[in-house]
Amino acid sequence: MENTQKRVGVVGGVRVPFCRNNTAYADVGNFGLSVKVLGALVERYGLHGVELGEVALGAVIKHAADWNLAREALLSSGLAPTTPGITTARACGTSLDNAIIVANKIAVGQIEAGIAAGSDTTSDVPIVYGRRLRKRLLAMNRARTPLDKLKVALHGFSLRELKPAFPGVAEPRTNKSMGDHCELMAKEWHISREAQDQLALESHRKLAAAYESGFFDDLVVPFRGLKRDGFLRPDSTLEKLAALKPAFDKRSGKGTLTAGNSTGLSDGSAAVLLASDDWAARRGLTIQAYLRDAEVAAVDFVHGEGLLMAPTVAVPRLLARNGLSLQDFDYYEIHEAFAAQVLCTLRAWESAEYCRNRLGLDAPLGSIDPAKLNVHGSSLAVGHPFAATGARIIATLAKLLEQKGSGRGLISICTAGGMGVTAILERP
Numbered sequence: 001m002e003n004t005q006k007r008v009g010v011v012g013g014v015r016v017p018f019c020r021n022n023t024a025y026a027d028v029g030n031f032g033l034s035v036k037v038l039g040a041l042v043e044r045y046g047l048h049g050v051e052l053g054e055v056a057l058g059a060v061i062k063h064a065a066d067w068n069l070a071r072e073a074l075l076s077s078g079l080a081p082t083t084p085g086i087t088t089a090r091a092c093g094t095s096l097d098n099a100i101i102v103a104n105k106i107a108v109g110q111i112e113a114g115i116a117a118g119s120d121t122t123s124d125v126p127i128v129y130g131r132r133l134r135k136r137l138l139a140m141n142r143a144r145t146p147l148d149k150l151k152v153a154l155h156g157f158s159l160r161e162l163k164p165a166f167p168g169v170a171e172p173r174t175n176k177s178m179g180d181h182c183e184l185m186a187k188e189w190h191i192s193r194e195a196q197d198q199l200a201l202e203s204h205r206k207l208a209a210a211y212e213s214g215f216f217d218d219l220v221v222p223f224r225g226l227k228r229d230g231f232l233r234p235d236s237t238l239e240k241l242a243a244l245k246p247a248f249d250k251r252s253g254k255g256t257l258t259a260g261n262s263t264g265l266s267d268g269s270a271a272v273l274l275a276s277d278d279w280a281a282r283r284g285l286t287i288q289a290y291l292r293d294a295e296v297a298a299v300d301f302v303h304g305e306g307l308l309m310a311p312t313v314a315v316p317r318l319l320a321r322n323g324l325s326l327q328d329f330d331y332y333e334i335h336e337a338f339a340a341q342v343l344c345t346l347r348a349w350e351s352a353e354y355c356r357n358r359l360g361l362d363a364p365l366g367s368i369d370p371a372k373l374n375v376h377g378s379s380l381a382v383g384h385p386f387a388a389t390g391a392r393i394i395a396t397l398a399k400l401l402e403q404k405g406s407g408r409g410l411i412s413i414c415t416a417g418g419m420g421v422t423a424i425l426e427r428p
Ligand SMILES: CC(=O)CC(=O)SCCNC(=O)CCNC(=O)[C@H](O)C(C)(C)COP(=O)(O)OP(=O)(O)OC[C@H]1O[C@@H](n2cnc3c(N)ncnc32)[C@H](O)[C@@H]1OP(=O)(O)O
Pocket: 090, 091, 092, 093, 178, 179, 200, 233, 236, 237, 240, 241, 244, 247, 258, 259, 260, 261, 262, 263, 264, 265, 336, 337, 338, 384, 386, 414, 415, 416, 417
């Protein structure tokens, strides 16, 4: 990062093909998904038995039995067992945050290289019993004799205790799902259904074209019979998208978010290798791009701000710190949580009122060139295993910059909880 001792290079990244939940990876779990991508990086960059400074890996939906998932997965990856691992979570920003964690350590000289990664599966979510049964089971565990155990099991037992608790899909503070919140944003910013469907269609077309061109040949490692993302629909059309019913606001007749312009519930994992110039050179590895700077922001969605609007706040801070304008980029990677989220973000940056009143700017940030946005598709077509998306985007953007020879890319990821994680990659 800038103004620090060492530049932080992205050596490269990999991911498994992402897929719909309860399909190809239904029985894999976060451990298997994580081992797969860490192992793929080890293979590609000759890291067998190599001790890295850190493996920061996260999963948003994780079982307690996964323990420290990062450490457990790296122990099965081929890396030296003396490599430390930390498990993290910041919703959809998780693996971009992990890159920031690893990058900061490299930048100040604490470590020389590390991996940032993420995995998620909605095929195997932690389902728990209510507090009453949990207390009963723990008390049974403490009871000394079989008779004591039986007494604890039966005393005051009610069948209702067996009711399982599923992980919530709603924001705890508002009791609204991410889709409900994004519907509110779409209405506030007057984002049409047609514009959302068009963006979704383009995401599928661009991803299909990128696969055809071979762009993903070294980025996507085949897994469990999959070679391409399970969500990709090269045959999708505007007519098919327009025919889909609203997925969240189903009753008012004004809902615009559908299964076609929202991300689907996904399984998958991704990882990137970050290193100092010296470390990479010593190992004969080249740097694709440098992580120049990053910024995280949060919005007050409980009191009216759009839940997924925090990147609109983070990006101007990032630009100001680096003396850049919104137009100073060759690529924009804006995570497509929903098509409407991307469109709200772009509209907010174009709005003089929002930029003045919310962002405290003298002038709007302005428009971006749409030809530079998510050039090889994004989460609508790729899929969105929450914690894996950041590493997927870093790997894609770093390769784009390497292919271009020089240039700069902006990453913007909205997250649950009203946060935004953003970063700049650059190839001088
Ligand atoms: C988490 C963070 O921190 C930040 C974020 O990213 S927030 C974003 C997180 N994402 C979400 O919250 C969205 C989660 N997604 C969902 O809950 C569900 O996918 C959903 C409610 C949007 C849809 O669920 P669903 O109805 O089961 O979808 P699905 O069955 O796949 O599709 C419905 C129909 O649309 C069709 N369809 C979907 N995409 C299509 C496309 N591109 N073209 C044409 N048809 C399409 C399907 O074929 C299906 O048609 P049939 O009913 O005829 O089979």
